[in-house]
Amino acid sequence: MENIKKTTPHRVGIVLANEELDIPALKFFILSMNALQDQFEYEFLPTPDHGELFEELQKIEDVDREAVRSYVPNFLVDFPKWLEKLEDGYNLPHPRPDQWIIVSEACFSDNFYNMRENHVSVIALGNWQRSMAPPSLFEFIQTLIVRESIAGVCPALRGSVHLGTRGCICDFTAYLEDTRLKVLSGFICHSCEQALAASSRPTLATTVRYILNKKWVGNLSDPTSTTSVLAKLRYNLFLSTGLKPTFLESTINLLQTEGVKALVTLFGAVALAGLLFFFGLKSGGS
Numbered sequence: 001m002e003n004i005k006k007t008t009p010h011r012v013g014i015v016l017a018n019e020e021l022d023i024p025a026l027k028f029f030i031l032s033m034n035a036l037q038d039q040f041e042y043e044f045l046p047t048p049d050h051g052e053l054f055e056e057l058q059k060i061e062d063v064d065r066e067a068v069r070s071y072v073p074n075f076l077v078d079f080p081k082w083l084e085k086l087e088d089g090y091n092l093p094h095p096r097p098d099q100w101i102i103v104s105e106a107c108f109s110d111n112f113y114n115m116r117e118n119h120v121s122v123i124a125l126g127n128w129q130r131s132m133a134p135p136s137l138f139e140f141i142q143t144l145i146v147r148e149s150i151a152g153v154c155p156a157l158r159g160s161v162h163l164g165t166r167g168c169i170c171d172f173t174a175y176l177e178d179t180r181l182k183v184l185s186g187f188i189c190h191s192c193e194q195a196l197a198a199s200s201r202p203t204l205a206t207t208v209r210y211i212l213n214k215k216w217v218g219n220l221s222d223p224t225s226t227t228s229v230l231a232k233l234r235y236n237l238f239l240s241t242g243l244k245p246t247f248l249e250s251t252i253n254l255l256q257t258e259g260v261k262a263l264v265t266l267f268g269a270v271a272l273a274g275l276l277f278f279f280g281l282k283s284g285g286s
């Protein structure tokens with residue numbers, strides 16, 4: 001991206017609230033954005049095993065968004081302290097990001113899917129359903145992280161910006177299912193672009209468009225592309241929908257990446273296991 005000036009990146013610390021989200025392919029996909037541009041720099045930080053904010057977000061039942069908001073002040077004190085102890089154990093320095101984004105599988109009781117308080121954002125994916133694909137859940141998460149990052153650097157775009165659905169990343173959408181259009185569009189509208197142009201990061205709209213159009217993911221014919229690496233991590237960006245691929249998605253992915261031979265081997269193993277099971281039952285009954 002030649003037209004993007006070198007700049008100090010806005011550092012974003014991402015914490016995954018639920019262990020189900022701790023997926024190498026997802027982390028790789030998000031961190032791939034670091035090499036594409038120099039406006040945002042993402043890093044994953046470990047999930048603490050305590051703290052009222054995380055305990056709330058890990059609840060199976062619906063979560064009160066305002067309760068989550070009320071836990072943010074303590075999070076901003078306790079979490080860095082907890083990280084500091086970890087860092088001291090390894091003689092590491094204590095660098096802190098400019099913004100925190102907590103990605104969770106929580107369901108907010110008001111059906112909203114995000115919460116911003118101070119420089120902390122919480123993304124709640126509990127209302128995501130496979131029927132919302134395409135786009136994949138990975139793409140949802142990527143777009144929502146970029147949207148929160150924009151809110152972190154541009155005060156004018158911090159709140160809800162426009163009610164009209166433009167396919168813009170800053171579209172106001174109350175419900176997660178309504179965000180599909182902005183995830184699929186990878187667009188930023190003229191008024192939001194002007195707001196970014198007037199901010200401390202005037203070239204950010206170009207960066208955001210580039211990140212969101214996802215041409216950079218490449219294709220499976222290039223073994224070094226992001227798509228190929230994701231496929232090797234068992235996530236096919238063009239097939240997979242949820243956090244983990246279904247059996248059918250895995251089978252097609254295997255076929256595309258490893259070829260027919262691997263598929264025959266897989267089904268051969270399944271057939272052999274079936275035969276062994278069948279004859280095992282036969283011999284057991286005689």
Ligand SMILES: [Zn+2]
Nearest residue numbers: 168170189192
């Ligand atoms: Zn807009």
